[in-house]
Amino acid sequence: MLKLGVNIDHVATLRQARLGVEPRPLEAALICEEAGAWGITAHLREDRRHIQDADMVELVENVQKLNMEMALTDEMLQIATKLKPNSCCIVPEKRQELTTEGGLEVVNNFENICAAVKRLHDNEIIVSLFIDPVAEQIAAAVESGAEYIELHTGTFANTKAGSSERKEELSRLMEMAEYATNLGLKVNAGHGIDYENIEDILKIPHLHELNIGHSIVSHAVMVGMKQAVSEMIDLMKKY
Numbered sequence: 001m002l003k004l005g006v007n008i009d010h011v012a013t014l015r016q017a018r019l020g021v022e023p024r025p026l027e028a029a030l031i032c033e034e035a036g037a038w039g040i041t042a043h044l045r046e047d048r049r050h051i052q053d054a055d056m057v058e059l060v061e062n063v064q065k066l067n068m069e070m071a072l073t074d075e076m077l078q079i080a081t082k083l084k085p086n087s088c089c090i091v092p093e094k095r096q097e098l099t100t101e102g103g104l105e106v107v108n109n110f111e112n113i114c115a116a117v118k119r120l121h122d123n124e125i126i127v128s129l130f131i132d133p134v135a136e137q138i139a140a141a142v143e144s145g146a147e148y149i150e151l152h153t154g155t156f157a158n159t160k161a162g163s164s165e166r167k168e169e170l171s172r173l174m175e176m177a178e179y180a181t182n183l184g185l186k187v188n189a190g191h192g193i194d195y196e197n198i199e200d201i202l203k204i205p206h207l208h209e210l211n212i213g214h215s216i217v218s219h220a221v222m223v224g225m226k227q228a229v230s231e232m233i234d235l236m237k238k239y
């Protein structure tokens, strides 16, 4: 069964807008679990624009499966190895970006990535690398020892529904999911997935998990977190 990981960063975005105490990411995470989400994802960014260190602590302590998204920095590795979330997804991070804009450069950062994967594995943390659907990056991800990749679906999500660009990007994702699986990687996908474009996302073979944040949190503002999560899970049942 295709699993849903809900990224709750934007619950924290709303709280940080007033530097207050609500809404609390942990409370949202517990409702997501109750609604059937398989896991919770949170990105502790270097600039702490949404999720804060204290959020990570209470999430690790209280949710069933926490996936920590993090940049490849010594600070983040120290935090991860101390908190020991179930898994870490290593992502590229730029301070000026609105959200993660592209996949990790595994080929050009190979040694640093291998060292990070080893450090996380030594602490019994599962590792995923967030990468673009590009064969060389996938081959390097296998060599790094990471057990998962998360295919970056942001480029796909930024194309117009029904356009030739969308078809092209979807077939790239499909082909690279096949390639990665044949090389022994487990494949997740995430970024920009919503209630509409998920229909195409479900055509990608061999997926284990989708990590979805903005669309679920946005819908939750209208219908509540429980319903927003259930509606997404219902759509994913077609996989």
Ligand code: PXP
Pocket (backbone or CB within 6 Å): 007, 009, 043, 069, 089, 091, 099, 100, 130, 150, 189, 190, 191, 192, 193, 211, 212, 213, 214, 215
């Ligand atoms: N996966 C990764 C690696 C991400 O960086 C993000 C955004 O934080 C997501 C999934 C979720 O993306 P979205 O909020 O667009 O659903």
